[in-house]
Amino acid sequence: MKPYLKEHPWSIIEDSFDKNYHQISESIFSIGNGHMGQRANFEETYSGESLQGSYMAGVYYPDKTRVGWWKNGYPEYFAKVLNATNWIGLSFKIDGEELDLNKADVKSFYRELNMKEGYLTRKFTAELSAGKVVEVEATRFVSIVNKEIGAIEYKLTPVNFSATVQVCSYLDGDIKNEDANYDEKFWDPVHVSAEDERTSVTVKTKKLDFYYCAMQETHIYQGDERQTGSVLNNETEKYSDVTFELELNENTPMTVYKYAANVTNRDHDISELEKAAALSLDQAVQKGFTQLKTEQSQQWEKKWLDSDIVIEGDVSAQQGIRFNIFQLNQTYTGEDERLNIGPKGFTGEKYGGSTYWDTEAYCLPFYLATSEQRIPRNLLIYRYNHLEKAKENAAKLGFSKGALYPMVTMNGEESHNEWEITFEEIHRNGAIAYAIYNYVNYTGDKSYLGEYGIEVLTEISRFWEDRVHYVEHKGYVMIGVTGPNEYENNVHNNWYTNRIAAWTLEYTLNVLDYLKDSDPDLYKKWVAKLAIKEEETSKWADIIHRMYYPYDEQRGVFLQQDLFLDKELMPVAELDDRHLPINQNWSWDRILRSCFIKQADVLQGLYFLNNEFDMDTKKRNFDFYEPMTVHESSLSPCVHAILACELGYKEKAYEMYLRTARLDLDNYNNDTEDGCHITSMAGTWMSVVEGFGGMKIKNDQLILNPFIPGNWTSYSFKIVFRHARLRVQIDQKHIDVTNESDVAVDAVIHGEQFRIEGKSSVSLDH
Missing domain, CATH: 2.60.420.10 (Maltose phosphorylase, domain 3)
Known part of the structure; x- marks a missing residue:
C-alpha cells in the first residue's frame, strides 16, 4: 500500500479522503481508555464501506463454534469482544438532504490523532448535491479521567447558504459483530428512554448476562447561544434519539456537544445501572467539553512522563x-x-x-518498565485466577494432571477452534511460566513466588511431565506440536517447545528450593497443599537431564523440528515479490511444506533464555533462520x-x-x-x-x-x-x-x- 499518512512526531495525520483507505483509517485513528474504545467511524452518516466498532472491556459473547469437521475436544464457542451500542451517532439533514461523505463532493479533508493530548479531530469541506457547501470540525475523546465518559464537539458551518437543518443525536444498540459465526445479533433489549436532550439504551447479551447501558445528553449552540427550540424524541427496542430542528444561517457555525456515559454490570449492580450512568453523565455535562478536554490533556501528559x-x-x-x-x-x-x-x-x-500468550511474551516487559509494580503484577494475577480453568482445559484433552493455559480466552476457558493451534501450540504454557520469572527478575518481588507463583509453576510443570514421553534412542520427546512458527503444524520435537518445557521444570525446582531455604514453613504449606512428592520432582529432574533437542552438528544450529532439514531450504530474498505475503498468495499445503517461517521460533527461545547462550550460538542460529523468515506475524x-x-x-x-x-x-x-x-x-x-x-x-x-x-x-x-x-x-x-x-x-x-x-x-x- 502506498503510504498516505503524514509524518509528524506527535500526531497521526490524514490530509485527504480516499474511500479505499477508509477502514484502515478507522483502525489507526481509534481511541480508548482501558474501559472502552471506539473505532474512528464518522459521527455523521456514512453509507460507504465501514466497520462500526464500539467496544467495552471485559464484555464478550460465547459465539457457538463453527467448523467443517467437528473434532472431540473442540471448545463449544469462540469468545468474542462485542460490538456494542454506537454512542457517537449524529445525522444531519440540510433542507432534507443528508450529510454523507460517501455521496457528497469532498473538497478538503483533514484528520488528526493527537497522541500527546489524547483526542481525535477531523475537519472537512463538502458540497451536497444541491450545491450547498458545509465546513465541519469534529473533536472527540474517551476520557482517561472518568473511564465511563466519551465526549464529542461537532461544529458545522454553512458556507454559502441558509437552510433548515435537522440534527439527530442517537444511540443505536441494534448492531452486530461483522465476525459473527452465524450472523446473529448478540444483544437483547432491556430498556430505552428518551426525554428531551437525554436518551438511553440498555441492552444485555443473549448469553452470560452482561448488561450495558449507554446514556447521552446533547446540547446545540449557534454562536454562544444554546438552542432549546423544537426537540423530538424517538425510541425503538434497542435505539433512542433526540432530534433538533433549527435554522442555519450562512457562515454562522452550529456546534453540537454530545456527552455519553457507558456503564456495565461489571462495575455496577444491574438494578443501579441507569442511575450510575446518569450520575457519571451529570458530572461530565456539568464540567463541559472544554474542561473534560483539558483534564484529558493533563492526564496524558502524566502518562507520557513515564513511557x-x-x-x-x-x-x-x-x-x-x-x-x-x-x-x-x-x-x-x-x-x-x-x-x-x-x-x-x-x-x-x-x-x-481475547487473551493470547502475546501478553506474557511481549506486553509484560512494557508495563514492567513504565508502570507501577502493581500493574504488571495484575497481569500475572489474571492468569493465577484462571488456574482452575487451565487445569480443566488439560483434563478435557485427556491429561491426568497439570494445567494447560488456553491459546485464546476471556474467562480462562479455551475458546480457540483451530486444531493445530488449540491442541498443538502448547508452548504458550511456557510463556506463562516465563512471565513469572520475568516479573520477579525485573522487580525483585520474590514474595509473588510464595503467594501465587509456585502454584502456577507446579501445575504447568505437571502438564509438561504428562505431555512428554521417553524413547530409548532420543530421550524425552514431544510429538504432534506446533511451535511459534504457525507455518509448520503437527511437527515432532519443536526445539523451542522442548526447551521452554524443560526450562519451566528447572525454574519450578529452583523456586521450590528458594522457598525451602527462605521460608521453610511456607514451603511446607505449599508442598502439602499441592501434594508435591519426591518422586515427582525427581521425574522433573530426569526430564530436564534427558530432554531431546534436535540439532544440526554441521551447521551448529538448533533444528526447529526433527525434519526441518528435509525441506527445500532457500532464503525469502529468492522469492519473487508476487508471492508475498505467502499467507495471502499460497495454499496452506504449500506453506506447510516450505521452509518459510512466520515468526521467531528457535530465535524466540534465544530471546527468552538469552543468558544461556553464547554469542556464537546466537549468531549461527540467527544467520540460519532469519533469511527464511517472512515476518508475516506482527510478533x-x-x-x-x-x-x-x-x-x-x-x-x-x-x-x-x-x-x-x-x-x-x-x-x-x-x-x-x-x-x-x-x-x-x-x-x-x-x-x-x-x-x-x-x-x-x-x-x-x-x-x-x-x-x-x-x-x-x-x-x-x-x-x-x-x-x-x-x-x-x-x-x-x-x-x-x-x-x-x-x-x-x-x-x-x-x-x-x-x-x-x-x-x-x-x-x-x-
Whole structure:
C-alpha cells in the first residue's frame, strides 16, 4: 500500500479522503481508555464501506463454534469482544438532504490523532448535491479521567447558504459483530428512554448476562447561544434519539456537544445501572467539553512522563514508536485485574478480542518498565485466577494432571477452534511460566513466588511431565506440536517447545528450593497443599537431564523440528515479490511444506533464555533462520530486531524496528483494516529499549549496552527499575543515564559498573 499518512512526531495525520483507505483509517485513528474504545467511524452518516466498532472491556459473547469437521475436544464457542451500542451517532439533514461523505463532493479533508493530548479531530469541506457547501470540525475523546465518559464537539458551518437543518443525536444498540459465526445479533433489549436532550439504551447479551447501558445528553449552540427550540424524541427496542430542528444561517457555525456515559454490570449492580450512568453523565455535562478536554490533556501528559521515547533525527521512527506507546496506554491501564490485552485492543474484532500468550511474551516487559509494580503484577494475577480453568482445559484433552493455559480466552476457558493451534501450540504454557520469572527478575518481588507463583509453576510443570514421553534412542520427546512458527503444524520435537518445557521444570525446582531455604514453613504449606512428592520432582529432574533437542552438528544450529532439514531450504530474498505475503498468495499445503517461517521460533527461545547462550550460538542460529523468515506475524520483527542489535547487525536491526514500529501505519501485512496489532506494539517498545538500548536484567543488576542507528541524532527512553526511574539518553558520542528518583540503583553500562544515586547522573563516551 502506498503510504498516505503524514509524518509528524506527535500526531497521526490524514490530509485527504480516499474511500479505499477508509477502514484502515478507522483502525489507526481509534481511541480508548482501558474501559472502552471506539473505532474512528464518522459521527455523521456514512453509507460507504465501514466497520462500526464500539467496544467495552471485559464484555464478550460465547459465539457457538463453527467448523467443517467437528473434532472431540473442540471448545463449544469462540469468545468474542462485542460490538456494542454506537454512542457517537449524529445525522444531519440540510433542507432534507443528508450529510454523507460517501455521496457528497469532498473538497478538503483533514484528520488528526493527537497522541500527546489524547483526542481525535477531523475537519472537512463538502458540497451536497444541491450545491450547498458545509465546513465541519469534529473533536472527540474517551476520557482517561472518568473511564465511563466519551465526549464529542461537532461544529458545522454553512458556507454559502441558509437552510433548515435537522440534527439527530442517537444511540443505536441494534448492531452486530461483522465476525459473527452465524450472523446473529448478540444483544437483547432491556430498556430505552428518551426525554428531551437525554436518551438511553440498555441492552444485555443473549448469553452470560452482561448488561450495558449507554446514556447521552446533547446540547446545540449557534454562536454562544444554546438552542432549546423544537426537540423530538424517538425510541425503538434497542435505539433512542433526540432530534433538533433549527435554522442555519450562512457562515454562522452550529456546534453540537454530545456527552455519553457507558456503564456495565461489571462495575455496577444491574438494578443501579441507569442511575450510575446518569450520575457519571451529570458530572461530565456539568464540567463541559472544554474542561473534560483539558483534564484529558493533563492526564496524558502524566502518562507520557513515564513511557515516552524520544527520537531525534528520524520523524518516521519517532511517529511510529509514539503511536505504538499511545495505543498500549489507551488499551490497558492495569487498574482491573479481571482484564487483559487483546491482540486488537479496541481497534477491531479480529481474534475475538481475547487473551493470547502475546501478553506474557511481549506486553509484560512494557508495563514492567513504565508502570507501577502493581500493574504488571495484575497481569500475572489474571492468569493465577484462571488456574482452575487451565487445569480443566488439560483434563478435557485427556491429561491426568497439570494445567494447560488456553491459546485464546476471556474467562480462562479455551475458546480457540483451530486444531493445530488449540491442541498443538502448547508452548504458550511456557510463556506463562516465563512471565513469572520475568516479573520477579525485573522487580525483585520474590514474595509473588510464595503467594501465587509456585502454584502456577507446579501445575504447568505437571502438564509438561504428562505431555512428554521417553524413547530409548532420543530421550524425552514431544510429538504432534506446533511451535511459534504457525507455518509448520503437527511437527515432532519443536526445539523451542522442548526447551521452554524443560526450562519451566528447572525454574519450578529452583523456586521450590528458594522457598525451602527462605521460608521453610511456607514451603511446607505449599508442598502439602499441592501434594508435591519426591518422586515427582525427581521425574522433573530426569526430564530436564534427558530432554531431546534436535540439532544440526554441521551447521551448529538448533533444528526447529526433527525434519526441518528435509525441506527445500532457500532464503525469502529468492522469492519473487508476487508471492508475498505467502499467507495471502499460497495454499496452506504449500506453506506447510516450505521452509518459510512466520515468526521467531528457535530465535524466540534465544530471546527468552538469552543468558544461556553464547554469542556464537546466537549468531549461527540467527544467520540460519532469519533469511527464511517472512515476518508475516506482527510478533516477529521485534524479536529479530533485539537479537540483531545484540549481534551488531545494525542495518538489520533498524529494518526490523521500522517494520514493527510502522506495521499498521504503513499496513505492512495488508490487514490493518481489521484493527491494529496492539500486542505486537509492545514489541516495538522492546526493540528500542531492549534492542537499541541493550537493556537486560542479570543477577539483580540493570545492564545497558546501547548503540544508536546511524541516521538518528539521539534517542532517549525512561524505565522504572526497582522503584527508581531512570532516563537513558544516547547520542552519537555519549550515553547519559539520569536517576530522576530518590532511589539509588546499580547499573552496568557497556561492561562498566556504576552506582547511580538518587537525583544524579552518569555519563560516558561510546
